Structure formats: C-alpha cells, structure tokens
Amino acid sequence: MAYGLPYGMASRNFALCALIVVFLYTSLGQTPPKSEVLPEFLALLENHTVTQGRDVSFTCVVNHLQSYKVAWIKSDSRAILAIHTHMVAHNPRLSVTHNGHNTWKLHVTNVQPNDSGTYMCQVNTDPMRSQTGHMKVVIPPDIMDLDNTADMLTTKENGDLLLRCRATGNPEPVVIWRREDGRNITLRNENSVKRTRTFEGEQLHLRGIQRQEMGSYLCIASNGVPPSVSKRYYVNVRFKPLIKVSNQLVAAPVDSDVLLQCYVESSPKALNTWYRNNGVKLLADEKHDISEVTINDYAYQLNLTVRHLDKSDFGTYTCSAENAFGKMEGSIRLQELQISKPTTVSTRNTETIEKHTWHKQTEKKGKKHSYVLDKESDLIPKNVGHTTPMSRRNLSSALPNIANKSRISAFPAPAPAPAHSAPTQLGAQKPPFNGVKSLRDSRLCHVGLVVIVLMILIHD
Ligand SMILES: *[C@@H]1O[C@H](CO)[C@@H](O)[C@H](O)[C@H]1NC(C)=O
Numbered sequence: 001m002a003y004g005l006p007y008g009m010a011s012r013n014f015a016l017c018a019l020i021v022v023f024l025y026t027s028l029g030q031t032p033p034k035s036e037v038l039p040e041f042l043a044l045l046e047n048h049t050v051t052q053g054r055d056v057s058f059t060c061v062v063n064h065l066q067s068y069k070v071a072w073i074k075s076d077s078r079a080i081l082a083i084h085t086h087m088v089a090h091n092p093r094l095s096v097t098h099n100g101h102n103t104w105k106l107h108v109t110n111v112q113p114n115d116s117g118t119y120m121c122q123v124n125t126d127p128m129r130s131q132t133g134h135m136k137v138v139i140p141p142d143i144m145d146l147d148n149t150a151d152m153l154t155t156k157e158n159g160d161l162l163l164r165c166r167a168t169g170n171p172e173p174v175v176i177w178r179r180e181d182g183r184n185i186t187l188r189n190e191n192s193v194k195r196t197r198t199f200e201g202e203q204l205h206l207r208g209i210q211r212q213e214m215g216s217y218l219c220i221a222s223n224g225v226p227p228s229v230s231k232r233y234y235v236n237v238r239f240k241p242l243i244k245v246s247n248q249l250v251a252a253p254v255d256s257d258v259l260l261q262c263y264v265e266s267s268p269k270a271l272n273t274w275y276r277n278n279g280v281k282l283l284a285d286e287k288h289d290i291s292e293v294t295i296n297d298y299a300y301q302l303n304l305t306v307r308h309l310d311k312s313d314f315g316t317y318t319c320s321a322e323n324a325f326g327k328m329e330g331s332i333r334l335q336e337l338q339i340s341k342p343t344t345v346s347t348r349n350t351e352t353i354e355k356h357t358w359h360k361q362t363e364k365k366g367k368k369h370s371y372v373l374d375k376e377s378d379l380i381p382k383n384v385g386h387t388t389p390m391s392r393r394n395l396s397s398a399l400p401n402i403a404n405k406s407r408i409s410a411f412p413a414p415a416p417a418p419a420h421s422a423p424t425q426l427g428a429q430k431p432p433f434n435g436v437k438s439l440r441d442s443r444l445c446h447v448g449l450v451v452i453v454l455m456i457l458i459h460d
Pocket residue numbers: 044045046047133134
C-alpha cells in the first residue's frame with residue numbers, strides 16, 4: 001500500500017498532462033486563427049486513360065496547407081489509400097510522394113483493371129476540401145484460342161468452313177476479316193453471292209468454297225488501344241486436277257527447239273508427268289527440259305521444251321496430273337513445219353513481189369528462233385491464180401494466234417489438221433503455204449525464161 005498513493009498521483013498527473021497536450025494539438029490543428037487563408041488547390045486532378053501494366057500518378061497541388069493533412073481516397077470504394085506520406089492501403093503497387101513543398105503525388109505502378117475508378121485528393125478542413133480525377137484502365141485486344149482451332153482449315157471444293165476469332169480487351173474489340181492478298185471475301189447464301197473486302201464479326205462462315213477462295217484469311221481485332229492483333233487462317237480447298245492446253249496443235253521445223261505447255265490446277269499439288277503417245281514417260285535430259293512455274297496456291301504451268309527436233313520427235317505429247325481426288329490429262333500434237341526460203345522474182349508486168357511469208361527472227365536472248373508473220377497483207381496472194389479462196393476476215397482472225405505462238409517459238413500447224421484432232425483456227429494457215437508453193441512454181445518458170453533469153457543473147 002505504501003507505493004499506492006505516489007503511484008496513483010503520478011498517473012493522474014500524466015493523464016492530465018496528456019489531456020492538455022491533446023487539447024492543445026487539436027485546437028491548434030483544426031481551428032486555425034480566423035485571419036488565415038484556407039488551403040486551396042492550384043490545379044485540377046488529372047484524368048488518366050492508362051493501358052494495363054503501365055505506371056501512372058495523380059498530382060495534387062495544395063497551397064496554404066499549414067497543419068492540415070492531404071489524404072488520398074478511392075472514391076468508389078471509399079477506401080483511404082494514404083494520409084500525408086503514410087500508406088494506409090496494403091497495396092504494394094501504390095505509393096505517395098511529397099516534394100517537401102505543395103505537391104503530393106499518388107503513384108500506381110503496373111496498373112490493373114480494378115484500379116480504374118475515381119481518385120480523390122482531400123484536405124481535412126471543416127468542411128473538407130477535395131478534388132477528384134478519373135482513371136480508366138484500357139487493355140489492348142487479344143485473340144483467344146478457341147477450342148484449339150487449327151490455323152489450317154481444309155475443305156473439298158463446294159464445302160463450308162467456319163472461321164472463328166474471339167477477342168478480348170477493354171473497350172470491347174471489333175473483329176474484322178480480310179484476305180491477306182487483298183482479294184475480296186466471297187459470302188454465299190442460299191440464293192445470293194456477295195463479295196466484300198472486309199467482313200465484321202467474330203465468325204466468318206464460308207459456304208460453297210471455290211478454289212479461288214483458297215489462301216490466307218486474317219481476323220484482326222482492334223479497340224483503339226494499340227497494338228491491334230491478328231490471327232491468320234489458311235483455307236485449303238481440295239479438288240481433282242484440271243488441265244488446260246491452250247495450244248493443242250504445235251508445229252515447228254526440224255532442228256529447232258519447241259516449248260509445249262500445260263496449265264494445271266490442283267490441290268493438293270498433283271504428281272505431274274509428261275508422256276509420249278507410245279506411253280513412254282519423259283524424263284529431263286539433254287533432249288527434254290521439264291519445268292513447272294507456280295502461278296498461285298493451286299495453279300501452275302508445266303513447260304516441256306523438246307530440243308533439236310528430229311523426225312522422231314513429232315507426234316503426240318501428253319501431260320498428266322494426278323492427286324488423291326483424281327487424274328486428268330491433256331495432249332498436244334507436235335507437227336513438222338516445212339519452211340520456204342525467201343525469194344524475189346520479177347513478173348511479166350515487172351511488178352516485184354517480195355514474199356517473206358514467214359520471217360525468221362533470232363531472239364537476243366538464247367538460241368531459240370521464232371517465226372512471225374511480216375504483215376497481214378503478205379498473206380493475200382497476189383498474181384497467183386490457183387489458191388484456195390479465202391476471206392480476209394478469216395485471215396485476220398487467225399493472226400493473233402500466230403503472233404502468240406511466235407513468242408513461244410512454236411508454230412500453228414500448216415497442214416490441215418487430221419480428222420481426229422479438234423478443229424482449231426489454225427486451219428486458216430493453209431492457203432498462204434499453197435500460195436508460196438504456186439509462187440515458187442511460177443518463179444522457177446520465170447527464171448527459166450530469163451536463162452533462155454540470156455542464152456539466146458549470148459549465142460547471138
Ligand atoms: C476529368 O473528367 C471529368 C468528367 O469526366 C471532367 O469534369 C473534368 O474536367 C476532367 N478533368 C480534367 C483535368 O480534364
């Protein structure tokens with residue numbers, strides 16, 4: 001008991017002292033002299049639109065703060081984040097700094113979607129003073145992998161495919177589709193076909209797919225927050241090979257090189273072979289040059305060059321393309337071309353007719369020769385009585401064809417096509433050759449006459 005009183009007195013004194021201190025603190029802190037100016041904000045709190053993962057900070061500038069305190073509050077959750085430089089919220093991504101003067105900053109690092117909302121900078125006057133700023137967290141688009149959709153989609157021709165592209169992001173991304181090569185997308189319905197450069201939507205339903213629609217398709221998701229993302233799908237269309245032979249009848253002179261061509265469409269790629277009519281498969285060797293040029297995803301050109309033609313090389317050549325869906329063949333008849341040599345002769349009426357009918361050209365590149373027609377008018381037989389009557393229209397219609405052939409150093413057949421081969425425009429070439437032949441006869445006759453006259457003169 002002896003220590004009771006002194007102890008009790010001491011604690012009573014301490015409590016009294018504490019009360020005075022608290023009174024003094026609160027009265028000085030919260031009710032400043034009325035003459036003083038109240039704290040005021042110098043600038044508005046910013047609004048931020050920030051991409052997820054970035055860092056951002058709000059800046060609060062307060063003048064005349066005196067002993068008031070600046071606090072940061074998340075308005076929507078009413079959570080006090082910090083008072084002065086003391087963190088209240090247990091969030092390691094938040095921090096507050098003070099520049100020792102009038103500026104307080106709330107820093108948010110690695111911003112997350114739940115950081116979006118309204119932030120308040122508050123001063124504990126009575127009534128309190130505050131200002132607010134908004135933070136919007138945006139997320140760039142992303143494309144989700146849907147049930148492991150393969151990026152290679154395969155269908156048979158005329159089949160359907162559904163391409164899907166689910167995108168996430170904030171704001172909600174817009175998904176558009178386009179073809180990588182820039183061609184239009186074909187959209188088919190029961191009774192309509194629409195072609196469009198781009199298609200908007202998460203699903204692209206391709207119906208009745210044709211081979212021309214084969215290729216890469218991109219789905220592109222964008223929401224204004226860079227970067228946009230895209231995903232590539234390859235649409236693979238499968239079908240039986242198709243062969244087109246544009247020149248089924250080709251003529252070339254002995255000793256020349258000739259190019260035979262087949263155009264093939266096939267998917268998957270076909271096994272391509274060249275045959276002679278005797279069934280012998282042709283292999284690349286000194287005589288035969290075999291090559292393929294890819295035109296697009298499903299089409300290619302087959303070239304067969306036969307070099308130094310000899311008599312045994314004339315006949316039928318077959319190109320063949322085969323894949324899992326079937327097989328197709330195309331054939332080309334190669335015929336010998338007899339060439340007349342250019343001659344000049346004067347006729348009785350002293351009219352000079354130059355006949356070049358076929359004019360041999362040597363290309364600068366390579367040794368290949370080509371033969372082009374000099375002029376259309378050269379084809380009209382002059383002073384020659386016994387040629388087959390020909391209409392001019394028929395001849396001119398045959399011309400473009402000849403010009404085309406010349407570029408590939410081959411000829412349309414001069415001789416009438418055999419009965420079994422398909423009729424072509426090439427039949428029109430027959431008369432010029434007859435004309436040349438008859439002309440040659442008359443020239444021979446004239447030369448003979450001249451010689452006889454000369455002999456008579458010399459004899460005299
Ligand atoms: C922030 O946005 C609000 C409305 O959303 C607007 O009233 C305020 O002026 C904006 N603040 C700034 C600094 O632009």
